[in-house]
Amino acid sequence: MQKSEVVVVGAGPAGLTAAHELLKAGAEVTLIDRNASLGGQLIKQTHKFFGSEKQYAAHRGIDILERLTENLIPYERFHLLSETTVVGFYHDKVLTCLKDDRYFKLQADSVIFATGASEHSIPFENNDLPGVYAAGAVQTLMNEYGIKPGQRVLMVGSGNIGLIVSYQLMQAGVDVAAVLEASERIGGYLVHASKLRRLGVEIRTNMSIKSAIGEAHVEAAEAWRLDEDWQGIEGSEERYDVDTICIAVGLSPLTELLEQAGAEVEYISELGGNVPVLKDYETTIEGVYACGDLANIEEASSAMVEGRIAGIRAAQALDYTVENAEMRLKALDDELVDLRSGPPGDNVRRGLKKMEGLT
Amino acid sequence: MRIKNHPILSFDGRETIPFYFNDKLYYGVEGDTIASALVANNVKALTSSLHLERPRGFYCAIGNCASCNMVVDGEPNVRTCITPLKKDMRVYRQKGRGRLHAKE
Ligand SMILES: Cc1cc2nc3c(=O)[nH]c(=O)nc-3n(C[C@H](O)[C@H](O)[C@H](O)COP(=O)(O)OP(=O)(O)OC[C@H]3O[C@@H](n4cnc5c(N)ncnc54)[C@H](O)[C@@H]3O)c2cc1C
Ligand code: FES
Numbered sequence: 001m002q003k004s005e006v007v008v009v010g011a012g013p014a015g016l017t018a019a020h021e022l023l024k025a026g027a028e029v030t031l032i033d034r035n036a037s038l039g040g041q042l043i044k045q046t047h048k049f050f051g052s053e054k055q056y057a058a059h060r061g062i063d064i065l066e067r068l069t070e071n072l073i074p075y076e077r078f079h080l081l082s083e084t085t086v087v088g089f090y091h092d093k094v095l096t097c098l099k100d101d102r103y104f105k106l107q108a109d110s111v112i113f114a115t116g117a118s119e120h121s122i123p124f125e126n127n128d129l130p131g132v133y134a135a136g137a138v139q140t141l142m143n144e145y146g147i148k149p150g151q152r153v154l155m156v157g158s159g160n161i162g163l164i165v166s167y168q169l170m171q172a173g174v175d176v177a178a179v180l181e182a183s184e185r186i187g188g189y190l191v192h193a194s195k196l197r198r199l200g201v202e203i204r205t206n207m208s209i210k211s212a213i214g215e216a217h218v219e220a221a222e223a224w225r226l227d228e229d230w231q232g233i234e235g236s237e238e239r240y241d242v243d244t245i246c247i248a249v250g251l252s253p254l255t256e257l258l259e260q261a262g263a264e265v266e267y268i269s270e271l272g273g274n275v276p277v278l279k280d281y282e283t284t285i286e287g288v289y290a291c292g293d294l295a296n297i298e299e300a301s302s303a304m305v306e307g308r309i310a311g312i313r314a315a316q317a318l319d320y321t322v323e324n325a326e327m328r329l330k331a332l333d334d335e336l337v338d339l340r341s342g343p344p345g346d347n348v349r350r351g352l353k354k355m356e357g358l359t
Numbered sequence: 360m361r362i363k364n365h366p367i368l369s370f371d372g373r374e375t376i377p378f379y380f381n382d383k384l385y386y387g388v389e390g391d392t393i394a395s396a397l398v399a400n401n402v403k404a405l406t407s408s409l410h411l412e413r414p415r416g417f418y419c420a421i422g423n424c425a426s427c428n429m430v431v432d433g434e435p436n437v438r439t440c441i442t443p444l445k446k447d448m449r450v451y452r453q454k455g456r457g458r459l460h461a462k463e
Contacts, residue, residue, distance in 0.1 A: 034422050036443055060367070083443075085422070101434070118423040128426075130403035130416025137420030137440075145395035146370030148360040172362045216414055217403045254423070 004030035004079065006314065007095060007108040009086050009257070012040020013300045014292025014307035015114035016068040019078070021311025022112075025320035028077040030106065032097065034085040037144075039065040040116055041136065041293075042300055044143035061300060062143075068304075086115075089257040091285055110287045110314050113258060114307060117251035117272065117293040122156070125211035131218030135165040135248035142172045150244035154221045155179040156209050159187035162248030163196060163203075169246075170199050177240045180207040180223055182230055189344070210237060212245055221245050253294045258283060266358055270351030272297030279359040281310040282317075289314055298348055302339050305332050361388075361399055378448040393439035393450055394420070394427045405429055405439060406453040429453050 008019045011033035019031045037043055045061025072078050081099065088096030095106045119134035121127060131150065133141075135157070138149045153174055155166045158181035166176045179196065184205050186193050193203060206226050213220040225236035252273040255265050264277040264284040276283045276290045283290055291310040292303035309332050312322050322328070340348050362370060373388040380397060387396025394405060394417050404414035405427045417427040422441040431437040431450050435457025439450070 034441060036441075083441075118421075119419055121418070128408065128413060128415060130405070130414055133417065134419050137418060140420040141395060141398060142362065143368060145391060145399075146362045146365075146368065147395050147399045148362055149398065150360075171366055173364065217416065 001105045001107050003107045006110045008112045010114035011038040012116050013042050014303040017304045017307030018112045018311035020071045021308050022315050023075040023078055025315035025322050030079040032081045032084050036083050038069050044139045089261045091261045112289045112310055114292045115254040115294050117253050120250045122249050124209050129212045129214055129218050132245045135161050135246050138246050139165050148174050152177055152242045153244040153246050154240045154242045155246045157248035158203055163188040163192035166196055176201045177242050179203045181205045182208045218243055251297050268351045268354050270347045277358055280313055305335050308332055376444050376446050380450045387444045391444040393442050393444050396444045409455050
């Protein structure tokens with residue numbers, strides 16, 4: 001069986017920074033990602049970042065990514081397995097991987113999971129018609145492959161993702177008919193909402209999608225007004241002539257691999273649903289860590305900090321000396337506190353409190 | 360529908376890649392996945408649901424959801440949203456679970 005001292009699964013912002021810290025400390029690291037290109041969700045983020053100054057708030061996701069990957073290349077003990085999907089994980093830290101239709105096993109002393117999250121869908125009539133796409137998927141299509149999903153889009157969800165993807169659709173020359181928001185308030189940051197409004201895109205609160213219309217693909221959408229209990233009001237339907245419906249209603253962590261190996265998972269809605277039970281980023285299996293969106297749905301900025309912390313912790317557990325470890329861990333913790341301060345961080349702070357209560 | 364003018368990104372100068380979808384010749388470009396090349400050609404239905412055989416398009420585009428599974432060079436259940444497009448690939452819309460060495 002092939003061996004690698006450390007395996008990092010997922011090359012998004014969290015996995016890349018975790019790998020970097022481990023390599024700096026002297027460990028051997030194999031970084032695995034099912035995609036051909038590294039960067040996870042960062043690949044397609046053409047907008048300037050929300051997040052703190054320190055975490056490159058003024059830079060575009062795609063530029064941040066370049067720096068993160070360049071960091072890894074000089075290390076001799078760095079191995080990259082791209083276009084490789086991890087399909088199995090066992091508690092003795094054996095991973096089953098699939099590359100080019102071939103399965104192989106990999107034994108590690110320590111494993112860091114940074115697999116990110118998957119986007120939700122919501123129930124409505126015909127929600128499986130081609131043309132109903134997750135918002136992140138539309139972003140991938142446009143910004144990674146240069147392809148428009150359609151001519152005219154109805155966006156469902158006004159969190160940061162819904163707002164940003166709507167803006168990027170307009171940039172790509174796709175019309176956004178409206179953004180629907182089920183609650184009475186816009187979910188995302190005001191800056192993103194005002195940018196959209198300036199382009200003439202309406203954000204309609206207390207509204208949701210009722211159905212997609214079409215036979216072989218989306219030809220129109222029907223929206224309706226919601227009452228206080230978020231139930232659709234008969235008679236309030238409005239039709240939008242769109243060929244694409246974009247769903248931006250949240251993400252759930254990809255915990256399956258950790259669960260296969262028996263790591264404990266708890267439902268904490270503030271963190272994004274089922275999340276691995278963590279103490280200092282270590283799961284309930286010794287030597288197995290989780291960070292980034294997998295640990296709690298947040299932002300690339302916090303994912304990068306979490307990756308560093310998990311990497312340092314894992315290096316220390318393997319008896320590597322990390323220079324100025326205590327000072328650096330303290331500084332990284334402070335950065336997270338900073339990123340999570342203020343009202344947008346309320347949810348995560350509450351969720352993490354619950355997590356502390358578990359461990 | 361490829362993006363022509365974009366304030367930040369440029370997708371110019373990429374080589375054309377011929378491939379077959381349901382035995383008809385199509386073109387994608389270097390850097391495409393199978394799914395992205397099909398969507399660029401306005402092909403939206405990639406597979407069909409297991410029981411009612413309703414048409415399905417991609418959903419997540421990052422390999423999470425299996426709603427883009429197609430038959431590629433005789434192999435069923437290929438997640439076309441993360442599989443790079445290669446010259447002369449033969450791609451078929453998948454029906455149901457897929458059989459090995461089948462066309463659809
Ligand atoms: C549309 C959208 C817009 C966003 N905009 C912003 C923004 O402006 N600012 C901001 O700070 N945050 C933003 N975010 C959030 C940010 O992208 C995420 O919080 C961040 O990318 C999480 O990083 P991660 O490393 O945990 O996971 P990801 O970036 O999701 O990376 C996970 C990686 O793991 C790989 N992977 C998963 N499973 C496997 C497996 N089994 N085998 C092999 N590889 C696997 C995936 O291919 C992927 O590359 C946005 C998110 C979305 C969806
Ligand atoms: S669209 Fe989800 S796996 Fe391909």
